[in-house]
Amino acid sequence: MTEAANTKRVAVVTGASRGIGRAIATRLARDGRHVVLIARSEGPLNDVKAQIEINGGSASVVAADIADATAFAKVIDDIATAHGRLDILVNNAGITRDGLALRMSDDDWNVVIQTNLTSAFVAIRAAARSMMRGKFGRIVNIASTSGVVGNAGQANYAAAKAGLIGLSKSIAKELGGKNITCNVVAPGFIETDMTANLPAEIKEGITKLMAIKRLGNVDDIAATVAYVSSDEAGFLTGQTICVDGGLTMC
Numbered sequence: 001m002t003e004a005a006n007t008k009r010v011a012v013v014t015g016a017s018r019g020i021g022r023a024i025a026t027r028l029a030r031d032g033r034h035v036v037l038i039a040r041s042e043g044p045l046n047d048v049k050a051q052i053e054i055n056g057g058s059a060s061v062v063a064a065d066i067a068d069a070t071a072f073a074k075v076i077d078d079i080a081t082a083h084g085r086l087d088i089l090v091n092n093a094g095i096t097r098d099g100l101a102l103r104m105s106d107d108d109w110n111v112v113i114q115t116n117l118t119s120a121f122v123a124i125r126a127a128a129r130s131m132m133r134g135k136f137g138r139i140v141n142i143a144s145t146s147g148v149v150g151n152a153g154q155a156n157y158a159a160a161k162a163g164l165i166g167l168s169k170s171i172a173k174e175l176g177g178k179n180i181t182c183n184v185v186a187p188g189f190i191e192t193d194m195t196a197n198l199p200a201e202i203k204e205g206i207t208k209l210m211a212i213k214r215l216g217n218v219d220d221i222a223a224t225v226a227y228v229s230s231d232e233a234g235f236l237t238g239q240t241i242c243v244d245g246g247l248t249m250c
């Protein structure tokens with residue numbers, strides 16, 4: 001830990017090695033946070049850290065598997081101890097294992113629930129202790145419009161993302177009195193690795209249903225997270241903000 005890191009708000013971002021998480025981490029660093037970057041592969045995280053530092057920001061890297069609940073809780077504890085604070089938690093990492101519900105394996109159900117939902121609960125529980133000590137906290141859970149309106153072929157993913165919404169409202173009620181907010185940012189279709197393999201005709205069909213006639217980009221989500229996690233967003237809690245170009249207007 002550097003001395004600068006200790007005076008800055010410390011933000012943890014999971015899934016920070018690429019896509020939406022990388023954009024969120026980069027944006028929070030640009031806004032003056034010390035960002036702790038988490039994903040499984042260390043190499044890509046080091047690239048993100050280097051890019052943040054080139055631009056004058058500060059970051060550190062922790063390679064961890066968020067699906068291992070016990071180990072991940074310790075990772076969050078250790079980060080809070082090492083920095084003496086943990087102000088912002090962005091539970092962004094997520095996976096898909098799509099398939100029709102009637103053919104979905106228990107493994108595909110369980111791994112998505114563990115990675116996309118249980119990890120967020122574990123991280124919040126671990127981070128909240130430090131946030132309560134610091135009398136400040138901003139928790140942002142990255143869900144999906146699938147969790148709001150459902151999606152055929154995504155029973156596991158939609159259930160996990162809907163679970164994040166209920167989790168966030170409950171945490172908002174439990175911790176609001178401690179100056180800790182908890183909100184959901186629910187992206188629609190964003191151009192990342194996760195959506196790269198969608199056939200062009202599906203992307204065109206989705207775009208036609210949107211008020212804003214383009215897929216989202218990662219900076220659309222990062223900008224929303226930057227506000228929701230800012231000091232000035234202290235009266236915003238328990239909300240689900242769908243950043244989807246008007247697809248659902250949830």
Ligand code: NAP
Pocket residue numbers: 014015016017018019020021038039040041064065066067092093094095115142143144145186187188189190191192193194195
């Ligand atoms: P992505 O490009 O696939 O990136 C996923 C990130 O999560 C990577 O950094 C990955 O790194 C990390 N990750 C995955 N499993 C992990 C695990 N078990 N432990 C630790 N890190 C793990 O995904 P994305 O499109 O940016 O999506 C980010 C979030 O937005 C997800 O929660 C997703 O559900 C949500 N979302 C995305 C879209 C979209 O259109 N892209 C729409 C709605 C919601 P490693 O593989 O190295 O671990």
